Amino acid sequence: MSIAPAPVIPVVVFPGSNDDRDAQRALELLGAESPRVWHTDEQLPAATAAVVLPGGFSYGDYLRCGAIARFSPVMQAVSAFAADGGLVLGICNGFQILTEAGLLPGALRPNESLSFVCRDVALIVETSESAFTSRCGQGRELSIPVKHGDGCWFVDDALLEELDANGQIALRYADGANPNGAVGNVAGVLNGDGNVFGLMPHPEHAVDALLGSTDGALILGSLVDAARLSAAVLV
Amino acid sequence: MRATVLVRPKPGILDPQGQAVEGSLRHLGFDVAETRVGRLVDVELATEDRAEALAELERMCEQLLTNPLIESYTIELGAA
Numbered sequence: 001m002s003i004a005p006a007p008v009i010p011v012v013v014f015p016g017s018n019d020d021r022d023a024q025r026a027l028e029l030l031g032a033e034s035p036r037v038w039h040t041d042e043q044l045p046a047a048t049a050a051v052v053l054p055g056g057f058s059y060g061d062y063l064r065c066g067a068i069a070r071f072s073p074v075m076q077a078v079s080a081f082a083a084d085g086g087l088v089l090g091i092c093n094g095f096q097i098l099t100e101a102g103l104l105p106g107a108l109r110p111n112e113s114l115s116f117v118c119r120d121v122a123l124i125v126e127t128s129e130s131a132f133t134s135r136c137g138q139g140r141e142l143s144i145p146v147k148h149g150d151g152c153w154f155v156d157d158a159l160l161e162e163l164d165a166n167g168q169i170a171l172r173y174a175d176g177a178n179p180n181g182a183v184g185n186v187a188g189v190l191n192g193d194g195n196v197f198g199l200m201p202h203p204e205h206a207v208d209a210l211l212g213s214t215d216g217a218l219i220l221g222s223l224v225d226a227a228r229l230s231a232a233v234l235v
Numbered sequence: 236m237r238a239t240v241l242v243r244p245k246p247g248i249l250d251p252q253g254q255a256v257e258g259s260l261r262h263l264g265f266d267v268a269e270t271r272v273g274r275l276v277d278v279e280l281a282t283e284d285r286a287e288a289l290a291e292l293e294r295m296c297e298q299l300l301t302n303p304l305i306e307s308y309t310i311e312l313g314a315a
Contacts, residue, residue, distance in 0.1 A: 064302055071299075100302065107305045109244075114251045154248065154305060181249060 006033040007049040007227035012078065012094075014039045014058035014069050019091065019204060023054045026204040030217060030224045039072040049227035050087035051078055053094025055147075055202055065108060065150045066096030075101060087131055087230065088196045089223055092148055095188075095198030099153075104191055104198045105163060109152040112181025118147040120212065122174035123187050123201060127167050130190055131226035132197040135218045141174060142215035144201040151180035151200040153189070160184050166192065171199055236280045236288050237313035240300055243273035248305050276300055285312055 009032040013020045020036055027034040034052075035045055044051060059068035069075065075097070082088045082103055090098040098104040111117060120143050125136040136142065155163065160183055163169055171188030178185045180200070188199030203216030244250045250271050257270035278295070280288050289310060296308045 063299070067299065067302070107302050109249065109305060110251055112249060112251050114255055152249065156247075181251075 006031060007224060007231040008033050008035070008045055008047040009050045009052060009224065009227050010035050010037040010045055010048055011052045011054055012037050012039065012074055013054070014056065014072060014093075014097075016058045016060055017054050017056035017093070019055035019093075019202065022202075023052050023091065023204040026207040026216065026220050027052065027224065029207055030221050032224045032227065037074060039069070039074050042073045042077060044074075044077050044081055047231065048081065048086070049231040050089065050223055051081060052223075053078070053088070053090040053097055054204070055092035055094060058093055058097065061093075061150070064096075064100065066093060066098075066100040069093075069097045070101040079103065082191075082196050085193065085195050087223065087226055089132060090196075090198035091202055091204065092146075092151075092200055095200060096150065098196060098198045103196050104189055105159060105168070106153050106155040106186075106189060108150050108200075109154055110150050111148070111152050111179070116147070116149040117151070117179040118145070119179070120145045121179050121187075121201060122177040123215075124172045124174050125170070126172055127170050129167070130170050130194050130197065130222075132188075132190070132219055132222050133170050134225060135222040137218075142218065143213045144203055144206045144216050144219075145213075146179050146201045148180070148200055151182065153180075153182040153186050153200070155183060157183075160186075163189065168192065168194075170197065171201075236283050236285070238278045238280060238288060238292055239311040239313075240276040240278060240292060240296060241273060241309045241311070242276065242296075242301050242306050243308070244271055245305055245307050273306075288312060 206216030
């Protein structure tokens with residue numbers, strides 16, 4: 001089997017996205033080829049092996065965070081890609097968009113504190129058996145920054161239990177570190193098939209020791225590994 | 236036809252905004268048991284048919300105006 005040298009992982013740019021270049025830079029640092037894709041594009045690049053929806057304030061967060069972005073042309077392509085088993089990662093606003101689009105369970109509400117939080121948080125890796133956490137090590141504690149006003153993830157108790165039993169809760173805030181009031185301390189959640197993942201922390205801001213932590217590279221590096229494998233299968 | 240859609244956080248959903256308003260009202264001396272904050276959307280529809288308007292507004296609520304997981308809605312139709 002030939003290994004594709006640089007899997008193509010586009011980063012989608014919505015009006016109001018502001019972490020797209022950080023995500024692009026982080027992915028390229030980790031060995032991916034990462035073109036930016038405009039929200040009006042109706043198709044993803046031909047060799048796309050995974051897609052990243054970056055952080056920001058798409059469409060000004062009007063109505064509800066992520067509610068408007070889900071109707072953009074590129075999201076139809078992203079939904080189709082995900083339905084075919086394609087790897088999709090949503091970071092912060094990207095996570096909000098994926099929940100609004102119905103690609104991930106739950107909804108993101110204003111932080112319990114009503115304050116915008118911007119700081120490093122301690123996270124616990126609940127499963128390393130996913131395309132997004134394979135490099136992380138189960139039970140490991142990561143330090144990755146959050147910066148959001150609407151990160152209070154909500155599902156009802158029954159669904160939380162079900163998601164937990166299915167191993168879909170991949171990332172939790174460490175005890176006492178929950179920055180937003182999310183139920184079950186959930187920081188990141190997978191879809192049922194494990195090919196779509198959303199998280200509030202920003203791994204793309206934690207890939208360089210100069211900025212305090214390189215733990216984000218474990219998450220994005222896992223995605224690059226998985227994208228490389230899926231690209232090799234496609235070839 | 237004019238209509239107003241009222242969107243509310245569902246019961247049991249944490250509403251920190253409502254809690255903050257409640258605290259401020261108490262601070263002002265009002266005897267308030269609970270405050271919840273929602274959203275109001277005024278819509279001017281092309282149709283004058285009430286049944287048609289209602290059906291359309293319900294579709295709007297389901298597709299965009301509300302997130303059914305966390306919000307409920309009521310529709311108030313204007314006088315024909």
